[in-house]
Amino acid sequence: ARSTLLGSQVHAAAVNGDRSALHRLITDPSLRDKEDQFGRTPLMYCVLADRLDCAVILLKAGASVNKADRSKRTALHLAAQKGNVRFLKLLLSRRADWLQKDLEEMTPLHLATRHRSPKCLALLLKHMAPGEVDTQDKNKQTALHWSAFYNHPEHVKLLIKHDSNIGIPDIEGKIPLHWATHNKDPNATQTVRCILEAAPTESLLNWQDYEGRTPLHFAVADGNEAVVEVLTSYEGCSVTAYDNLFRTPLHWAALLGHAKIVHLLLERNKSGTIPSDSQGATPLHYGAQSNFADTVSVFLRHPSVRDDPDLEGRTAFMWAAGKGSDDVMSTMLNLKKDIDINMADKYGGTALHAAALSGHVSTVRLLLERGAMVDALDVMKHTPLFRACEMGHRDVILTLIKGGARVDLVDLDGHTALHWAALGGNAEVCQILMENGISPNVQDQAGRTPLQCAAYGGYISCMAVLMENRADPNIQDKEGRTALHWSCNNGYLDAVKLLLGYNAFPNHMEHNEERYTPLDYALLGEHQEVTQFMLEHGALSIAAIQDIAASTIQAVYKGYKVRKAFRERKNLLMRHEQLRRDAKVLTEMSLSHHVCVSVSERRSRVSKSEQCDNQSSVATPPATVTSPESKPSAPLGESPRGPNHRKTTGPGVKGPDGARPSPAGSSRPGSAQVPCPRGTPQATHGPVQPSRGKAPRSAHCVNPTPCITHLTPTGSSPGPSSSMEHEPQVIRPQVLERESFQRKNQAARTIQRAWRRWACHTHPASTMVHMWRRLKGALSGMEQGEGSADTTTSLLVQLLWDRPAGLFPSQKNAPPLAEHRVPLSKAAGKRNTVLQNIYGESSLIATVMSCVTKGDCSCTPAVWNAGHNDVAVLDHRRIMSPL
Structure with a gap:
């Protein structure tokens, strides 16, 4: 504290010129160069206070002459800055360093140029060598730069006299001439002349800095007409020199509105052409946009x-309209009568488009008064109204509508003026447009409404105005997005609340693969508040909707499978029922066609069998058995013939190899037979009815007879139909299925009847009693059980046929069946009696009796059709089938 106090006293003594106190204090060597808070010594205080006597006392006491303060300036810097010649002489005599630099790398020579008096500068130059005069500071500026900047002609002359270089560029590429012309003082011409007289070369006149600006650019920018006059007076000065933006001094003059300089440059322009900048704009464009009517008039x-x-196709008139330069536009319309007011640029924009976009109401009125097209379209089919709505210029919109602008036009993307107003968030403009007939739910080509455009930007006031005018918040665009999607995507909570308040559905899904809902957008954007609010109002994500949809789809699919299975089962049953009906109809038609032929053939075979019976040792007429391969059979009572003939035994009798034949191996009684072509190599096997003596029966018919082939109930061969190849390809599977069904049905009937025949031969008494009871019950309830009555009657008739001699033989050693055989006519008579007892007396039964007795069936189809539903007719067919 005491040291600081003493230091302050030394500084105070130096400033106040108190030499006695100063002598007393500097006896302490530490106080001679004592620094204050800025690093200044008492010697510096003497320079600042102009206390030369105190400075002498300090220097004699040993104070340092080159001591620097915090800014690295010495007492010599301060003396040069103040222009104090006496101190400069004193300090230089004490060997002060005149080349020492401060923080800005400036020497005392740089600081000496600030004063108009050249004495300090001349004193310093006397101590400097020729090369030291061009010492540069931090900005690479020499003392000559600073002298030209301060507009000191004497300093410039003095420095040039000491061989200072006039062509050294500074950090910006400027030479001293640039700084001399960059001055609004009319007296700057002297400094300019001093420099130019040293070297009046073309390169010096047109020297460009690092931005391409010449000294003429700076003179024009400052509006110094005198300097421009001096520069352009030299032969080598270029009026059309370009800077880095291809702007000439004429561009600068037009932009700044220097009408006199423009006129001077136009007169000094020897090329005769007006240059343009990098955008193709001429100086006239610059003057027009700045609303300098006088300058434009000069041009x-x-x-x-x-x-x-320009390169965009815009004229100076369009530039003036875009900037609202009404004076320039009026001047141009008055001076040039050939101006096309509706001329369009390369994008189709007119002067009215430019004025509407910028919102200049007065310019719009001026253009409309001069006949501008109010609905002119650019390449995007935008009218001036679209531009004004986009920027929200209410007064311009009203002016255009009043001038006849249409509000129902759309651009290339289907946007209306209302879409553009909503994109800009201009609620008042939206209200004006809707009052003029635009629907708030109009959609563009992407399906977006003005409400969605407003929601995209989160413009609450605009959204409220649209929904107050019945804008639908649930309209989806072509991608399935609603206004709520856009609000949730950008995290606008207030917009989400507003939309849900107007009954916006929160679960609309997109139409793409992701199927995002508004909640998904909020989750993807990590908008916590929006997500929470949406969940509170029933919003679902696509994952939750898929879970719900999966459960619903599964339930619906299960119901669909049940209904499908039911329909398939129903169709299958209906198909089987149709096949059964078709088989029944075909069977009835075939029986009605073949029954008469079978009876007539039976008569001829009976006559032949009687001849064979006379030669045979077997009394019982054999049944016919057909081999499984070819299924041929011989007529009743006729022995089979052929090279492969062998004997077969009936049921209960072993064959030649000791094996017992199956009951199904015997021929089915009642199977229809037709003759095969003669000469067919078929092996027939005629089974022998078992006699009580179990004697084998072997009978061969001498007269050859044609082969007999079993017929199906339809009268065709069991195998595939010979006319199958003539059937259509579509119904062949049905025909094959029907024939297979018929073969299986015939085989089942053959097995059943063979078993019944075996039962009748083995236990005739019990079988006949049982059958008689069934027949009695069936006849009493024929209407209820027609099928049972038919079966029982058929069995009884078959039994009567096979045992005509005695119905109930009981002897153990009964004589052979041949001993009980009766003539055919008698047996037929017994059969008639039995049939009459069974069926009663009727004309139809008489017919049946006649067929049985005579062995000839002359029934017409009418008789068969008349009794189609009669049990007697069905049994008539069963009785005639063995014949």
């Missing part, structure tokens, strides 16, 4: 100036 009156368009 338009010059014969070399024309209103050429």
Whole structure:
């Protein structure tokens, strides 16, 4: 504290010029160069206070002359800055360093140029070598740069006299001439002349800095007409020199509105052409947009100036309209009568488009008064109204509508003026447009409404105005998005609340593969508040909707499978029922066609069998058995013939190899037979009825007879139909299925009847009693059980046929069946009696009796059709089938 106090006293003594106190204090060597808070010594205080006597006392006491403060400036810097010649002489005599630099790397020579008096500068130059005069500071500026900047002609002359270089560029590429012309003082011409007189070369006149600007650019920018006059007076000065943006001094003059300089440059322009900048804009464009009517008037009156368009096709008139330069537009319309007010640029925009976009109401009115097209379309089919709605210029919109602008037009994307107003969030403009007839639910080509455009930007006021005018918040665009999707995507909680308040559905899904809902957008954007609010109002994500849909789809699919199985089962049953009906109809038609032929053939075979019976040792007429392969059979009572003939035994009798034949091996009684073509190599086996003596029966018919082939109930061969190849390809499977069904049905009937025949021969008494009871019950309830009565009657008739001699033989050693055989006519008579007892007396039964007795069936189809539903007719067919 005491040291600081003493230091302050030393500084105070130096400033106040108290030499006695200063002598007393500097006896302490530590106080001679004592620094204050800025690092300044008492010697520096003497320089600042101009206390030369105190400075001498300090220097004699041993104070340092080159001691620097915090800014690295010495007492010599301070003396040069103040222009104090006496101190400069004192300090230089004490060997002060004149080349020492401060923090800005400036020497005392740089600081000496600030004063108009050249004495300090001359004193410093006397101590410097020729090369030291061009010492550069931090910005690479020499003392000559600073002298030209401060507009000190004497300093410039003095420095040039000491061989200072006039062509050294500074950090910006500027030479001293740039700094000399960059001055608004009319007296700057002297400094300019001093420099140019040292080297009046073209390169010096047109020297460009690092931005391409020449000294003429700076003179024009400052509006110094005198300097421009001096520069352009030299032969080598270029009026059309370009800077880095291809702007000439004429561009700068037009932009800044220097009408006199423009006129001067136009007169000094020897090329005769008006240059343009990098965008193709001429100086006239620059003057038009700045609303300098006088400057534009100078351009338009010059014969070399024309209103050429720039690279975008815009003229100076369009630039003036875009900037609202009404004075310039009026001047141009008055001076140039050939201006096309509706001329469009390369994008189709007119001057009215530019004025509407910028919102200049007065310019719009001026253009409309001059006949501008109010609904002019650009390449995007935008009218001036679209531009004004996008920017929200209410007054311009009203002016255009009043001028006849249509509000129902759409652009290439289907946007209306209301869409553009909503995109800009201009609620007042939206209200004006809807009042003029635009629907709030109009959609563009992507299906987006103005409400969705407003929701995209989160413009609450605009959304509220639209929904107050009945805008539907649930309309989806072509991608399935609603206004709620856009609000949730951008996290606009207030917009989400507003939409849900107007009954917006929260679960609309997109139409793409992701099927995102508004809640999905909120989750993807990590908008916690929006997500929570949506969940509270019943919003679902696509994952939750898929879970619900999966359960519903499974339930619906199960019901569909049940219904499908039911329909398939129903169709299958209906198909089987139809096949059964078709088989029944075909069977009835075949029986009605073949029964008469079978009876007539039976008569001829009976006559032949009687001849064979006379030669045979067997009394009982044999039944016919057909081999499984070819299924041929011989007529009743006729022995089979052929090279492969062998004997077979009946039921209960072993064959030649000791094996007992199956009951199904015997021929089915009642099977229809037709003759095969003669000469067919078929092996027939005629089974022998078992006699009581179990004697084998072997009988061969001498007269050859044609082969007999079993017929199916339809009268066709069991195998595939010979006419199958003539059947259509579509019904062949049905025909094959029907024939297979018929073969299986015939085999089942053959087995059943063979078993019944075996039962009748083995236990005739019990069988006949049982059959008689069934027949009696069946006849009493024939209407209820027609099928049972038919079966029982058929069995009884078959038994009567096979045992005509005695119905109930009981002897153990009964004589052979041949001993009980009776003539055919008698047996037929017994059969008639039995049939009459069974069926009663009727005309139809008489017919049946006649067929049985005579062995000839002359029944017409009418008789068969008349009794189709009669049991007697069915049994008539069963009785005639063995014949």
